[in-house]
Amino acid sequence: MKIFVAGSTGVIGQRLLPRLVQAGHEVIGMTHNPQRKGLIESWGAKGIIADAFDREGMIAAIGEVRPDVVIHQLTSLSQWNLEDNARIRMEGTRHLVEAAQIHGVTRIIAQSIAWAYEPGDHPATEDVPLDVQAPAPRKSTIDGIVSLEHAVAQMPNHVILRYGMFYGPGTWYDANGVMAEKVRTRALPATDSVMSFLHIEDAANAALQALDWPMGPVNIVDDEPATGTVWLPVYAEALHAPAPAYQAGSKRGDCGASNAKARKEYGWQPLHPTWRTGFAQSLR
Numbered sequence: 001m002k003i004f005v006a007g008s009t010g011v012i013g014q015r016l017l018p019r020l021v022q023a024g025h026e027v028i029g030m031t032h033n034p035q036r037k038g039l040i041e042s043w044g045a046k047g048i049i050a051d052a053f054d055r056e057g058m059i060a061a062i063g064e065v066r067p068d069v070v071i072h073q074l075t076s077l078s079q080w081n082l083e084d085n086a087r088i089r090m091e092g093t094r095h096l097v098e099a100a101q102i103h104g105v106t107r108i109i110a111q112s113i114a115w116a117y118e119p120g121d122h123p124a125t126e127d128v129p130l131d132v133q134a135p136a137p138r139k140s141t142i143d144g145i146v147s148l149e150h151a152v153a154q155m156p157n158h159v160i161l162r163y164g165m166f167y168g169p170g171t172w173y174d175a176n177g178v179m180a181e182k183v184r185t186r187a188l189p190a191t192d193s194v195m196s197f198l199h200i201e202d203a204a205n206a207a208l209q210a211l212d213w214p215m216g217p218v219n220i221v222d223d224e225p226a227t228g229t230v231w232l233p234v235y236a237e238a239l240h241a242p243a244p245a246y247q248a249g250s251k252r253g254d255c256g257a258s259n260a261k262a263r264k265e266y267g268w269q270p271l272h273p274t275w276r277t278g279f280a281q282s283l284r
Contacts, residue, residue, distance in 0.1 A: 002025070002069075003025050003070075004067035005073060006030045012166075012207065015203075016207050026046075028046045029043075029046070063102070071109045101155070119255065122255065123194070163203050167278065173282075175283050183236050184242070191229070193251045194250070197278070206220045221258075225256025
């Protein structure tokens with residue numbers, strides 16, 4: 001297939017593009033930074049320059065490529081700017097979907113998150129509603145996700161990958177990431193909030209496999225949702241950092257997510273089934 005990847009040089013994109021090329025697809029990677037075009041081409045893909053916030057530019061880019069599938073991996077997370085990330089989910093997604101519709105593309109695979117569900121007592125399945133009544137500051141993230149998923153659902157054939165919290169090279173949880181620094185300075189307390197993690201290699205593999213998956217949302221998370229009191233000490237130990245302090249309570253909606261659908265119905269098998277071993281392996 002001819003595949004257009006938006007967000008092709010991010011932590012997922014840079015792992016996904018070589019996989020798509022190796023699988024025999026014709027791959028076009030989009031970037032807004034001309035200096036990264038050569039990087040895309042070094043992976044065996046074609047690079048194209050476009051800005052997701054430029055609607056006409058996106059229409060022109062999709063029109064030039066005429067892909068069979070669009071893969072949406074657009075984020076703005078490297079500087080911890082959640083407002084920018086919400087904007088790219090809203091505006092960037094809308095422009096990408098409109099461009100695809102104008103040029104007759106019918107299939108899209110899009111990145112979402114697995115911690116946007118309503119509060120609950122158990123890891124959320126895909127049937128749990130999104131937390132549309134969330135108060136600020138969570139509301140900004142939820143509004144971005146609701147907008148993204150609504151836009152993507154306008155496509156005749158869509159797969160929404162609700163990813164867990166990324167860890168691995170280049171993420172917030174990398175040895176040089178913002179979370180690692182917080183842990184080293186004991187600025188991140190262990191709480192009762194439940195998190196579902198996902199290694200970025202497993203995120204990229206899921207996006208590749210999703211080319212053949214049924215339509216709709218699916219949680220892509222590892223096998224072991226865990227409270228901060230359980231996972232954070234393991235992460236700190238892998239960093240050779242001090243043990244975290246404990247802070248009672250949890251954040252709204254932090255109940256983790258279930259990967260039963262991806263595993264049992266789609267046959268997805270994570271290479272890193274649990275953060276218990278994944279943290280140490282990724283921080284070597």
